[in-house]
Amino acid sequence: MECPEKSYKCSGKGFGKSRTFSEIQAKIKAGKAVVLTAEEVASRVRAGEKVEFEDVDVITTATRGIMSGTYAVLSFKVAEPDNFIRASEVSLNGIPAVVGPCPNERLGILDLIVLGTARSKTDPRYGGGHLLRELVEGKTISVAVKPAASETSPASAPFSIKTSLSEMPFARLYATRHAFKNYKAFVNPGKEALNTIFHVLPFKGDFQEMTFCGCGALNPLENDPHLESIGIGTRVLINGAEGFVTGYGTRSSKNNPNLAGFAELRNMEPEYMGGFVSSEGPEIINTWAVPLPILNPGMLENILKLDKEIPLQLVDLAGRTPLCEISYGDVWDEADLRVRYEPKACLECKSCELLRLCPMEAIKKTKTGKIKHIRSLCFNCGLCVSRCRGGAFKAKLGSVHCLIEGSLKDIQVTLRQSDRARAQKAAKELKNKVLSGEFRIKEAVEKIKFD
Template sequence: MSNDLRVITVDELKKYIRNNEEDKIDEVDIVTTATCGIMSGTMGVFHIPFNEVFKKADEIYLNDIKGVVGVCPNEYLGKVDAIFYGEVGFLFKDLVKGKVVEAKAVCGNKTYKNEVTIEDLPTAKMIGTRMAFKNYTAITNLSDEEVNTIFHRLPLKKGESSFSGCGMYNPLENMIIKDEKDIIGKKALLNGAESIILGFGTRSSIKKPNLMLSANMKEMDPYYLGGFLTSSGIEIYNTIAIPIKVDEHKESLKKLDKDIALPLVNIFGREIIDVGNYAEVWENVDLRPKIYPDRCKECKECLAEKYCPTFAIKRENGKIKISEDCFGCGICNICPYGVFKTKLGSICGIPITCRQSDRKRALKLAKELKKKIENGEFKI
């Protein structure tokens, strides 16, 4: 029975290892691991109803974001099967929050509209085609040319770097996978919803694996997913938690951030410049910004508010507010008066100026998974 298992979170386990108490791992059955970050390749599969009957849709939109019609034609049913991917982070968050979105179907020369919530959609499934990458690279720019990139909210300048990956908390860093069969059908939490691991994702290899997962979006918690603006468009972040059996993965579970390589590459050509490790970017850093409201000059245009990639910063009645949408990315350090300060660390001596993974969300989901296992709500 799941609720008879001895369960701890990955954070608790790593504290044992750091304190030279690794023998305590033998008292544990399950470790709940987790990661959160930008995960391109996330798509939604929806069945969208309309109030009028039409032959079949030629085009489909949700909040003016275009999807792909198919695969079933649903001829003369006034319903559309559709796939949405790309710049869908904020759309998916709105759907999971239960917000009303506008659906539009184009059939011939006529457009059909309907206002729907996620509960109006008979099917709303998320499929992540490549999630929870075990191996990431940090990105820097060696040229004098600023570059717009998905790896940074602002144009990436010379002497700056960004990175992704939750290091020693990442599920795949704590597992030994010899074959895809070892993971197919295993359960996980995807944005709080129970999910199934379908196997390896795209661009996956034994040395650099990632996962393909699927879950019902109606069961997700909006805190764990959302949009993230970059200087090259909108990305989506997700949060994944996976239980790991100690007896099958004991040695991998002992790894710390310092043991996990983080190569630094040039944005142009992606050649490796140097190799650091995740301790450089995750030890002695802030997971959320420190706020010094007395330093605020009440600028006409607040740069931190303008460039926050998740729209978490708002100024209301002269007061600064940061919502739970904060990702801890560090972009608000752009404030020239130091109202926001986030210690981000560096990689191979180059300062991090944008962080695209969030350990705070990851650890929260790891704790949630632990509780679900202990309560018997999540069966191993």
């Protein structure tokens, strides 16, 4: 076979070879498939090992971060039939829901759409992401219903009920824009601090700090940028629950795609989801884990890329003007993925501002007045590292060097909007499920195409 271009496609041991989905499925069933996480592939490459087409059948990729393009559709009973005609307004734990699309006239059943970025009318630190996690945790929620009037009869009185996920026959999470092929890093070159969804605090001006999004070499679309494996109908894990890709998401483009999909709320794991309070209000976190069957040697070209080979654009927060190009290696290679708490270093300050600032409420005070770090809630964002007076919260977040308008700037990373530690965990869990047969890889029914 003639080599069409200078690339791995033409130089790897497997040049000219390919495998089908069914062959890979059969290999998994026979216990003969090699399944590696994207992180394991990267470790081998970093150690100087050559990874060839024959060495691996499937890699598992993942990403965890703030993914605003999320909504849930919930349908459940709130009253006996014929008690009210239909609802005009509904709120769940104070979060306004969109009533419909189906009115379920006189049935006492609600169909609701809850936006992941919806905000509580009474609590500025509570949003749709918090509500959905609480449902998945099995907590009881309050539903306030305002019935609508009809042309022939007045509205019946507003009422409220308590319910939980186990009492909802239908509860599904939909992604309208998830798992972006990595994202961007942000600075504020202006003088004034800005409130933004890209920071927990007002974003300081004068290039004093940087935040960023993206899990780098672990990201599903970074590993399959030409959408050779991922397509419509691909089975994935969304927040730990089996779901499916339905196509590309909003603001997708050929060079910068993201995914749309869905999964059942009842099968999700709370640790992978939740609310995140930014200085612009509550946001929502999601986690995707995606298996990539390696169909041809060309796919390895992107899979073997290390973080330092994946560009990360640093942009002006206001207007997103590109300022400089760094790489995911600059932000992840030397960084600590997990934030640690060392109680001995805590000064037991009279007023610990971290109790108020932690975007996940993962820092609490015990009855005895001690500070407690709740690992299962922590997003590893790193905000507490720079704000803790005693340096009790520790993690290396690093800094980047950028030449901007002829001047070299050294900018400190103060916040991460992606949790690579949990993305690693999700990719590992998916690997184990693929190997055990608990998760069956599913071939796409249609390619995702951009016009």
